[in-house]
Amino acid sequence: MKTQVVIIGAGPAGTLLSLLLKRNGIESVVIERQSKAYVLGRIRAGVLESTSVEILKAAGVGGRIDSRGQAHDHVEIAWRGEDVLSIGFGRLTGKNMVAYGQTLIQEDLYEAASNENIGIVFEAADVEIHDPDSGAPFVTYKADGQAGRVDADFVAGCDGQHGVSRATIPSSVKREYENAYPFGWLGILSETPPLPGLVYANHERGFALCSQRNPMLSRYYVQCPVDDSVDDWSDDRFWSELTTRLPRSVADNIVTGPSIEKSIAPLRSYVIEPMQHGALFLAGDAAHIVPPTGAKGLNLAISDVHYLAKAMTQHFAGDTAPLENYSATALRRVWSSVRFSWWLTTLLHRFPDQSDFEQRAREEDLNYLTQSEAAQTAFAEQYVGLDL
Numbered sequence: 140m141k142t143q144v145v146i147i148g149a150g151p152a153g154t155l156l157s158l159l160l161k162r163n164g165i166e167s168v169v170i171e172r173q174s175k176a177y178v179l180g181r182i183r184a185g186v187l188e189s190t191s192v193e194i195l196k197a198a199g200v201g202g203r204i205d206s207r208g209q210a211h212d213h214v215e216i217a218w219r220g221e222d223v224l225s226i227g228f229g230r231l232t233g234k235n236m237v238a239y240g241q242t243l244i245q246e247d248l249y250e251a252a253s254n255e256n257i258g259i260v261f262e263a264a265d266v267e268i269h270d271p272d273s274g275a276p277f278v279t280y281k282a283d284g285q286a287g288r289v290d291a292d293f294v295a296g297c298d299g300q301h302g303v304s305r306a307t308i309p310s311s312v313k314r315e316y317e318n319a320y321p322f323g324w325l326g327i328l329s330e331t332p333p334l335p336g337l338v339y340a341n342h343e344r345g346f347a348l349c350s351q352r353n354p355m356l357s358r359y360y361v362q363c364p365v366d367d368s369v370d371d372w373s374d375d376r377f378w379s380e381l382t383t384r385l386p387r388s389v390a391d392n393i394v395t396g397p398s399i400e401k402s403i404a405p406l407r408s409y410v411i412e413p414m415q416h417g418a419l420f421l422a423g424d425a426a427h428i429v430p431p432t433g434a435k436g437l438n439l440a441i442s443d444v445h446y447l448a449k450a451m452t453q454h455f456a457g458d459t460a461p462l463e464n465y466s467a468t469a470l471r472r473v474w475s476s477v478r479f480s481w482w483l484t485t486l487l488h489r490f491p492d493q494s495d496f497e498q499r500a501r502e503e504d505l506n507y508l509t510q511s512e513a514a515q516t517a518f519a520e521q522y523v524g525l526d527l
């Protein structure tokens with residue numbers, strides 16, 4: 140096949156990129172390692188920044204967000220077992236966040252891609268990028284027992300944290316920044332009415348988070364040892380641990396029930412610079428990973444794709460500068476969210492080797508957030524995400 144952009148990965152980044160390019164008359168082919176059902180079955184992000192909603196609507200996939208998304212104008216942070224601090228980011232920034240699960244976003248993206256006749260090759264194996272720094276890059280793969288090849292002007296690496304694109308950038312060119320956290324998040328879904336808002340907790344037993352997917356689908360997380368497995372966690376143990384880590388005034392309102400999904404995600408911060416090399420451009424988790432604490436992973440994937448689609452459109456219209464500067468443009472917003480996610484993770488979690496001094500200083504951070512509108516405004520601006 141010959142196209143303008145070959146996209147590796149049909150998660151949110153790759154599928155959204157193909158749609159935004161199509162909206163601007165640019166053809167692409169998407170190559171995905173997993174089956175469509177597998178991608179749709181992954182339970183991941185849940186909260187969108189207002190800029191992400193705008194970008195999804197510009198791609199023509201925002202229809203259900205208005206009807207099924209749950210707007211939030213504040214978050215609550217609980218600590219010391221009884222203090223609850225509320226930060227009204229809506230009042231402080233004029234922007235809300237919207238709870239709308241990544242699964243629904245992926246469904247919307249696939250439906251729009253199908254309506255636009257965008258070619259997505261699912262269950263592709265042995266995907267390889269060839270000659271990324273030549274004028275004629277191409278990608279090879281195997282699907283349905285056949286060898287495939289796509290020649291293109293550009294390759295978009297949207298293949299997540301375990302993809303092949305990142306490795307294509309020569310080690311002499313790339314700089315990698317990484318921070319691993321000594322704990323994971325155990326997350327469950329339960330078909331129970333969620334709390335009305337988003338509640339984060341820093342407790343001596345560890346972090347907890349109360350979120351939602353819809354009025355009858357709750358999403359909860361507790362910090363757990365990085366080497367735990369879901370088999371170590373019965374539903375009873377999860378609910379007991381979650382409610383112990385929350386103030387009574389919050390825990391008493393939690394409706395428990397059987398989990399319909401339970402998984403453990405490791406936490407990691409990672410950024411590769413530059414996010415481009417020759418004709419290869421990285422977007423989303425292929426270029427950066429954040430701990431989910433700040434609800435930034437999916438939102439960063441969406442803003443990367445916004446910048447990349449715009450720059451590619453300008454390139455094909457004759458203005459090559461934006462595409463040459465894509466990495467620098469995207470990294471400004473990436474590093475802002477990466478730092479905020481690292482800071483909020485450090486503030487709210489218990490580190491196995493932390494000192495009493497560090498915990499006491501973190502509690503002072505929370506006290507300062509309680510007392511200072513300036514501190515709350517700084518938190519709010521970063522939580523809702525910088526302007527594009």
Ligand code: FAS
Pocket residue numbers: 147148149150151152153170171172173178182183184185186241263266297298299300301302303403404422423424425431433434435436437438440
């Ligand atoms: P994705 O990983 O979603 O998609 C990449 C796609 O590329 C996948 O479909 C993969 O199958 C495919 N692929 C990989 N290698 C390939 C190859 N060699 N050839 C072809 N295709 C290949 N973010 C939040 O904001 N909040 C959360 O609560 C949250 N929870 C998460 C939980 C987990 C377990 C994980 C892994 C991530 C979570 N995230 C969360 C982050 C997540 O939402 C990502 O930011 C988001 O999926 C990024 O989208 P993509 O960049 O498209 O990457």
Ligand code: PHB
Pocket residue numbers: 183184185186337348350351358431432433434
């Ligand atoms: C989620 O609903 O999955 C979620 C919400 C807020 C976060 C992280 C994850 O900060």
